[in-house]
Amino acid sequence: MESTFRRAAPRLYLTENLSAGAEVRLSERASNHIAVLRLVEGDPITLFNGDGAEYPAILLRLSRQGSVARVSARLLVDRESRLVITLAQSLSASDRMDVTLQKATELGVRAIQPLESERSVVRLSGERVEKRMTHWRNVIAAACEQCGRNLPPTLGRIEHLQEWLVARPALAHEEARLLLSPEADIGLSAMRRSEEVTLLVGPEGGLAPHEHAAALKAGFVLVRLGPRVLRTETAPLAAVAALQTLWGDMG
Numbered sequence: 631m632e633s634t635f636r637r638a639a640p641r642l643y644l645t646e647n648l649s650a651g652a653e654v655r656l657s658e659r660a661s662n663h664i665a666v667l668r669l670v671e672g673d674p675i676t677l678f679n680g681d682g683a684e685y686p687a688i689l690l691r692l693s694r695q696g697s698v699a700r701v702s703a704r705l706l707v708d709r710e711s712r713l714v715i716t717l718a719q720s721l722s723a724s725d726r727m728d729v730t731l732q733k734a735t736e737l738g739v740r741a742i743q744p745l746e747s748e749r750s751v752v753r754l755s756g757e758r759v760e761k762r763m764t765h766w767r768n769v770i771a772a773a774c775e776q777c778g779r780n781l782p783p784t785l786g787r788i789e790h791l792q793e794w795l796v797a798r799p800a801l802a803h804e805e806a807r808l809l810l811s812p813e814a815d816i817g818l819s820a821m822r823r824s825e826e827v828t829l830l831v832g833p834e835g836g837l838a839p840h841e842h843a844a845a846l847k848a849g850f851v852l853v854r855l856g857p858r859v860l861r862t863e864t865a866p867l868a869a870v871a872a873l874q875t876l877w878g879d880m881g
Contacts, residue, residue, distance in 0.1 A: 713878035814852035
């Protein structure tokens with residue numbers, strides 16, 4: 631019996647404007663991905679550029695330097711959670727930060743703010759900042775390709791935690807600001823439901839006392855995830871999954 635299974639068209643992220651009927655040259659990154667998948671001329675692909683839509687397309691010509699595809703339609707497909715989560719994440723080692731960005735994107739966070747705190751083991755400056763930002767954008771794009779999101783989360787520039795906290799606007803009624811802490815008295819399930827959440831996660835060594843005080847002054851509330859101490863790359867993912875289950879679109 632012949633199988634009726636059809637492989638989903640590979641999703642590819644581009645930064646160019648897209649429109650139905652247009653021929654578009656794919657980026658070198660996308661073209662290399664096509665080569666790895668062993669696609670051929672005439673195969674279907676799905677393109678997206680962060681405008682909230684996805685664009686079914688057909689491969690016309692193949693080249694590692696820039697394959698060409700023709701867009702056949704523009705489809706508005708919304709896979710975003712109704713819960714708006716901003717993840718304010720202290721910098722961690724490169725591979726750990728990559729995992730955090732990748733999985734947070736898959737779990738539906740709306741924005742990611744990298745922060746340099748006093749106890750951060752990673753310090754970036756000069757050209758290293760630009761290289762790391764480009765790398766992180768690629769990590770996020772690849773995660774969106776995999777999970778089906780058409781609106782990649784916004785990625786803020788690296789800021790110093792103390793300055794970022796001081797610049798926070800007044801706490802809005804519909805917003806919750808949460809600081810993960812194993813010493814907190816309450817868990818997420820005890821919090822009032824909110825439409826927007828800013829989740830602050832410190833480095834492996836935790837926040838310095840003055841940073842902790844500044845976070846509380848900025849309206850952050852201490853919450854715990856359970857009796858176990860989680861690593862800095864595990865804690866935000868567990869918290870985001872719990873928030874999406876409680877207030878978002880999971881479960």
